Amino acid sequence: MSSYNRVTLIGNLTRTPELRKTKSDNSVTELGLALNRAWYNENGQKQEDVTFVDVTLWGRNAENAVQYLQKGRSVLVEGRLQLETWQDKQSGQDRSKLKVVADLIQFLGGGQERSAASGEGVSENRSADRPAGRTHRRERDDRDDRQAPESAVECHEDEAPVRRSPERQERRPEERRSRVRQPVA
Numbered sequence: 001m002s003s004y005n006r007v008t009l010i011g012n013l014t015r016t017p018e019l020r021k022t023k024s025d026n027s028v029t030e031l032g033l034a035l036n037r038a039w040y041n042e043n044g045q046k047q048e049d050v051t052f053v054d055v056t057l058w059g060r061n062a063e064n065a066v067q068y069l070q071k072g073r074s075v076l077v078e079g080r081l082q083l084e085t086w087q088d089k090q091s092g093q094d095r096s097k098l099k100v101v102a103d104l105i106q107f108l109g110g111g112q113e114r115s116a117a118s119g120e121g122v123s124e125n126r127s128a129d130r131p132a133g134r135t136h137r138r139e140r141d142d143r144d145d146r147q148a149p150e151s152a153v154e155c156h157e158d159e160a161p162v163r164r165s166p167e168r169q170e171r172r173p174e175e176r177r178s179r180v181r182q183p184v185a
Contacts, residue, residue, distance in 0.1 A: 005080045007100055009053060010108065011035040013073050017057075019066040029062040031055040031069075033077065033100075054099040055079070061105050074108040 014032035022028060035051040055077050057065050069075065079102035088095050 006078070007081055008076065008078045009033060009035060009055075009100065010074065010076045011053070013069060013071050013075065014052065016070045017062075017065045019062060027059055027062040029057050029065055031057065031065065031075075031077075031102075033075070054097070056082075056099060056101045057105060058101075061102065065105060068107060076104075076106040076108055077102040078104040 011033040014034050017029040017031055020028050031054070033053045033055050035053060037049045037051070039047050039049075041047050077100060079100045081098050082101045083096055084099055085094065085096040087093070
């Protein structure tokens with residue numbers, strides 16, 4: 001059975017990204033991401049913790065990150081965990097660390113760094129180096145063109161139209177309100 005390797009993180013950049021090129025002219029950048037966590041201990045005192053994660057971006061995602069992001073900016077990244085291993089040059093010991101290889105980045109918050117391409121500060125570019133044949137979510141521009149079949153749209157007097165999947169069309173409004181609404185694919 002195949003494993004599931006997906007991670008979604010929201011944090012602040014610890015450094016301004018810098019663009020590098022590989023020998024085959026692919027764009028790449030490394031981000032440092034600080035993930036803050038706050039909680040209260042058993043005595044009611046607030047505790048804080050920070051986890052630092054390295055994130056690698058490829059292709060257009062890397063280029064956009066370098067162009068629009070700077071240290072301190074909040075971002076959401078989605079990708080997969082990858083184990084990086086190497087041998088320490090000084091001690092000769094084997095070393096390893098987990099990092100995130102991101103295929104989606106969203107620039108959060110406002111400010112002058114907003115993406116000019118989207119006007120919303122969002123970049124959902126996917127890396128160009130993905131293997132062929134892999135299924136991916138649609139790009140943002142394609143989502144707005146989707147239409148639900150006429151039979152899947154309901155409108156009650158007290159609410160706006162609701163898109164419902166065909167298997168859920170028989171439910172009454174009272175039943176639907178007691179359940180969490182699921183997005184229609």
